[in-house]
Each structure stands twice: as structure tokens, then as C-alpha cells.
Amino acid sequence: MKLTISFDYDSPEGYRRSFGMRGWPADADQRGTDVLLRVLGEHGVRATFGVVGRAALEGAPPEHCPEQIRAIHAAGHEVASHSMLHRFIPPMRRGELLEDARESRRALEECIGAPVRGFIPPFNRPMHFPRRRAISVSEVLGLHGRGRGRQSLGSMLHVLGEAGFGWSRVSFEDKLARFFGGTAPAQPFLYGGVAAIPLHATGFGESAAALVRRYLDSGRTIAIYGHPNQALERNNQSAAHLDAFLTAVARARREGRLQIHTMAEIEAQARGGKPAQAMESCVAR
Secondary structure, eight states: OEEEEEEEEOHHHHHHHSSSOTTOOTTHHHHHHHHHHHHHHHHTOOOEEEEOGGGGSSSSTTTOOHHHHHHHHHTTOEEEEOOSSOOOSTTOOHHHHHHHHHHHHHHHHHHHTSOOOEEOOGGGOOOOBGGGTBOOHHHHHTTTTTOOOOOOHHHHHHHHHHTTOOEEEEOOOOHHHHHTTOOSOOOOEEETTEEEEEOOEESSSHHHHHHHHHHTTTTOEEEEEEOGGGTTSSSTTSHHHHHHHHHHTHHHHHTTSOEEEOHHHHHHHHTTTSOOOOOOOGGGO
């Protein structure tokens, strides 16, 4: 089984734009990331950090944390985009989304001095994806109070491909499969030239552990995620839960039954193990 672990580094800009995080400690991502890097290092695990591009710009922390972002990269973890400003994507116009995606990639690449292949959409939206029988009425009609939906998951992937991204973590629910009693976890697929990597669980508690136990010998890919700002909290996204989770799967890793990959590595596997077509790098500009 293949497992990929990612973290959404929202930064204070993300807290201000999120539904229920206003008033969150401004340095929560910084402090949480420090602890997560220690735990991941102790277990020899490389993860993917989706970072809001604004945080990579030079300036004073905690609004801007380029040194920590470079430390994430230097520790061997993948740095991906979590958009430039943590905006809610469904109501964005195509040009707005394209500019945001390109700007975030440029900021992150200039920060770490390396290509950025991946994009993690804020709020795990859009989820509307009729091609995979995933319907989100709230996004289409704007019932979330943030404007009527212009972007579906499919249209977002096409824009990301134009912006030079190679993969995106996605979240959607096959309503038909749910009606008939569920199905196996959705697997990475190519769409619009981008490798879409479905998300399966939040946090490192029992639901994530149960997924690993159930699909350990299936050869499937499972994606779980958390937030650095939750790492010091008492919930299943905490660093303590991550430590316990990685300890629990250590034997399966030693036996070769479980491999933990970055999302860029999952992308390469989705493309048949062949290197993706070279993208224009913002670093090279």
C-alpha cells in the first residue's frame, strides 16, 4: 500500500479567510510545523506541505515565514502551493484563479529555489465534479455565502495545468457509489494534464489507522492530511497523534507492505513512473 501525508500551512492570511479560524494564534503554523518536522524526522518520513504563497514572501513572521519554508524543503519534504491568499476557489473567475495559481507558484519557487509541482486547494474546494458523479449544490448555487460557483473541480484542474502544476490534491464524493453502499477509495487519475490525488481522511486518529489496516495489502494509494496549526492541539491532527500513527505503521513499513510517499512521487506513479513533461519553472525566469 502507498500512503501520502500532507499538511495545509494556512498562515495568518488563511486564518482570516477561513470559516471558523479568525482569532487563531498568528504563529500557530510556525510552532506546529517545528514540532511536525521533529516527529517526521524521527520516523524518517517525508511529507508534503501545501503552503500559502504569501507566507513565502520576505517579511516579518508570522505573516511571512520564508526561513521556515526553506527549512521544510531542506529537511527533504515537498513544498506545494496552497494558493496565494487562501481564497475560496469556486466563485473565482478563470483569470483570477490562473493569476493566483501562477503567483503562488512563483513565490514558493523563488523562496526554496526549486520547482513546485503541486497545488492543494483551500477548504478542499471545489468538490463539484459531475464527471465522477460528485455534485455540490452549495458550490453551484453559492449557498456557502461566498458567491455562485464558477469553478468545478474539473475546470480548476485545467487551469492548474495551464499554470504549470503537475498534481493537485482533490476532494469529492461519488454520490451514486454512496447511494449503493460505498466503494473503494478513489485512486489518483489524470485530468486536464494534471494528476488528481484524492483525499481520504483528516488527521491521524482511528479513522486513518482503520483505512491503513483495511487496505494494507491492496496496493492502493491512501491520502491523509492535517494542519500544522493543529499540531499542538488535543485532537487527531496533533503531533502526538501523528507520532502514534507512524509508530503503529512502522512494522508494515519495515516489512515493505507500506510505503510513504510525497505527492510528487504519487504523481510520477500516476503517470506510469515516467518523468512528467518538463514544465516551465518560475525559478528559471
